Amino acid sequence: MRFQGTRDYVATDDLKVAVNAAVMLRRPLLVKGEPGTGKTVLAHEIAKAVGAPLIEWTVKSTTKAQQGLYEYDAVARLRDGQLGDARVHNIGNYIRRGKLWEAFTHPQTPVLLIDEIDKADIEFPNDLLQELDRMEFHVYETNETVKAVERPIVVITSNNEKELPDAFLRRCFFHYIKFPDRETMRAIIDVHFPGIQTILVNRAMDIFYDVREVPGLKKKPSTSELLDWLKLLLYEDMPLDVLQNRDPTAAIPPLHGALLKNEQDVMMFERLAFMAKRQAHRP
Numbered sequence: 001m002r003f004q005g006t007r008d009y010v011a012t013d014d015l016k017v018a019v020n021a022a023v024m025l026r027r028p029l030l031v032k033g034e035p036g037t038g039k040t041v042l043a044h045e046i047a048k049a050v051g052a053p054l055i056e057w058t059v060k061s062t063t064k065a066q067q068g069l070y071e072y073d074a075v076a077r078l079r080d081g082q083l084g085d086a087r088v089h090n091i092g093n094y095i096r097r098g099k100l101w102e103a104f105t106h107p108q109t110p111v112l113l114i115d116e117i118d119k120a121d122i123e124f125p126n127d128l129l130q131e132l133d134r135m136e137f138h139v140y141e142t143n144e145t146v147k148a149v150e151r152p153i154v155v156i157t158s159n160n161e162k163e164l165p166d167a168f169l170r171r172c173f174f175h176y177i178k179f180p181d182r183e184t185m186r187a188i189i190d191v192h193f194p195g196i197q198t199i200l201v202n203r204a205m206d207i208f209y210d211v212r213e214v215p216g217l218k219k220k221p222s223t224s225e226l227l228d229w230l231k232l233l234l235y236e237d238m239p240l241d242v243l244q245n246r247d248p249t250a251a252i253p254p255l256h257g258a259l260l261k262n263e264q265d266v267m268m269f270e271r272l273a274f275m276a277k278r279q280a281h282r283p
Contacts (some may be wrong), residue, residue, distance in 0.1 A: 009038065009045040010187045018175035019046060022258060027152035028114075028132055033177030034161055036222020043113035043155040046125045052153065053110045057099035063120045065127030069096040069137050069146075091141050100131060104148040111153045118158040122186055127170035133171055180210070180223060192227050193234070204230055207253050211260075220250075221259040229258040 004020040005011035011019075019042075022029035031039045047054035057068055077094045080087055087093045103112040117125060131137045135148035156172065160163065180188060182205060189201055208229070212220045221229075232255045252269045253259065260266050 003046055003049055006045045006049050008048075008191060009041060010184060010191060011042075011045075012178075012184060015042075015175060015177065018173060019038040023153055023171035026151055028172045030156045030158065030164075030169070030172035031176045031177060032158045032160055032174070034179055034220070034222060036224040037177045037179060038113055038223065039104070039157040039177060040113065043111055043115075045194065046153060046155065047111040049154075050111075053106060053108055054113065055099055055103045055106070055110050055117060055152070058115045059117050059120050059124070061119050061121075063124065065120075065124050066098075068100040068114075069131065070101055070129065070139060071096045072100050072141050080138075095139065096140060100128075100137070101146055102145055104135065106152070108150065109150040109152060111155060114154065114156045114160060117156050118138050118161040122162065122165070126165050129167060129171065183225070185223065188223060189227070189230065193230060196230070196234070200233070204233065208259070211253065214268070214272075218264050219261050221261075222247045225261075226257055227256060232258055 001020075001023060001024070003011070003016055018027060018031075031042060033039055044054060044057075047050075072091075073094045073096060073175050077091070078086055079203060099114075100110065132154065135151050137147055138145050158215050185205060186201065189196065195203075204226070208221060211217070237253065252266070256266070256269070260269065
């Protein structure tokens with residue numbers, strides 16, 4: 001397969017190269033980048049592009065690697081044994097298959113998304129080394145080995161909340177999704193808002209990138225937040241001159257709740273506006 005992006009997903013040339021290299025090398029693709037840069041959506045679009053089923057494993061702080069393989073419900077078996085249930089004689093009735101098991105045994109080559117791997121504890125990636133490398137694991141309770149019928153396309157995302165072990169990194173093909181430049185951002189906007197007014201987009205992007213460059217910002221607005229903001233501007237039928245002739249002393253952009261997501265950043269913009277007004281009123 002060759003991934004060339006899709007109609008709904010603007011993939012840069014270096015991202016296409018990374019996806020195709022990972023598939024050719026038969027290694028997991030580890031994708032990092034700012035939140036909102038399309039890391040998770042990438043797996044969906046790869047699956048769509050190649051006509052493959054998508055299997056998602058969303059990692060949480062409490063997730064253990066074993067859950068991706070299987071879980072043995074000993075408590076349920078004990079309870080059924082006490083109740084005299086005939087199911088208790090087949091231990092396989094108490095094995096709950098995980099996402100890796102599902103991916104390994106799928107009749108069609110799937111795309112396996114392991115989303116936000118850095119949320120789990122530091123041992124999580126190490127505990128998956130052998131399974132992702134060999135594409136097989138052993139089920140001790142039933143004494144069977146589960147081996148991948150077809151090696152799945154594995155996409156692993158990380159928000160860089162913690163460093164991943166070197167041994168794990170060696171087994172992956174790595175790609176960092178850079179924040180889109182203006183040209184790429186315009187292409188993304190055109191996908192979501194075909195036919196949108198060019199002047200509106202240019203002015204909105206001016207404000208958006210200015211906001212991102214404000215020093216001390218706790219959370220920079222992402223691509224998805226720009227798209228939400230544009231959607232609101234269109235829905236509210238915001239007059240273009242509100243953006244074009246915006247008062248420089250009004251530091252907070254209109255409908256800023258789509259861009260600024262915490263009170264510290266809002267308060268900082270309010271202080272900037274106050275300081276700009278004081279400067280403007282000085283003789």
